[in-house]
């Protein structure tokens with residue numbers, strides 16, 4: 001229900017306008033989340049290869065689980081019968097479930113969107129399904145997440161016509177109202193999604209419309225896709241300007257590289273999620289201060305040093321580059337766990353450094369140093385630089 005979370009700003013952006021970054025505390029049913037914060041993604045009720053203890057040790061305080069995936073398998077009703085998502089996956093901290101809209105559009109085959117909802121085929125077995133705003137809320141209520149998100153119709157930011165963006169944004173607004181009307185689970189917060197693509201007037205109008213509804217938080221959707229960093233920055237600026245005095249948390253969905261996170265925090269965003277740190281880890285790409293290390297590179301086979309000297313993670317505290325390089329070459333399962341622990345530790349530590357800089361009022365002065373630490377880890381096709 002609206003009001004199931006509390007968000008308090010501890011440090012407001014400075015009056016000189018040098019940054020719009022702010023520090024906050026989001027109180028949810030299963031605990032407090034300090035913002036700005038990054039949410040690791042547990043698609044199938046697991047952050048791939050990690051245990052809940054691994055996540056805890058990496059510094060995770062909230063994770064995201066995918067409504068679409070859990071609805072299809074093992075089924076939200078089954079999870080509810082087994083005591084809800086927290087008990088099912090043995091994670092006792094906050095969980096946000098997404099709306100399912102993005103996965104329906106990106107994974108579902110033969111989807112047909114009408115004003116009432118979206119019909120799609122499962123990417124698992126081709127079976128036919130239908131999500132309406134009411135049904136997407138019912139699924140998330142059954143899962144029992146701390147934060148539910150209203151069903152939206154995302155479109156590819158750069159590749160969509162203005163007509164398509166306008167149509168999807170209007171529909172998202174009507175679905176937002178229906179989602180709020182349907183939502184009834186006590187103790188579960190609900191966030192709404194701003195769309196509007198890269199169209200400045202549509203994005204501003206969407207931010208005004210969604211923030212006019214009694215949601216607990218405001219998501220910025222339809223970004224972290226095919227847009228350029230400049231287009232993304234401009235779109236964030238438009239939405240944040242509309243939300244300037246709004247007291248609720250702002251969540252940019254799908255952004256995950258440290259460099260991108262830093263710029264979005266600087267522009268006034270509080271929450272993020274992405275599969276990126278874990279996905280690139282499973283490909284052997286380790287994030288380290290100043291850049292990336294591709295552990296598949298043959299030169300690491302004889303390297304006794306840890307991946308990152310001062311990193312407290314499961315990988316760096318006990319194992320060498322040589323060992324991890326061997327595990328990847330031998331396709332040993334432990335490689336995926338260790339590499340994922342490291343990249344999530346790096347990402348969550350980076351967010352903690354950003355929060356510390358905001359707290360001390362030095363974020364704008366620290367930007368060059370933080371950008372250097374984030375390296376050129378930006379976007380999906382970032383230049384590869386060995387550390």
Ligand SMILES: [Zn+2]
Nearest residue numbers: 311313316342
């Ligand atoms: Zn590490």
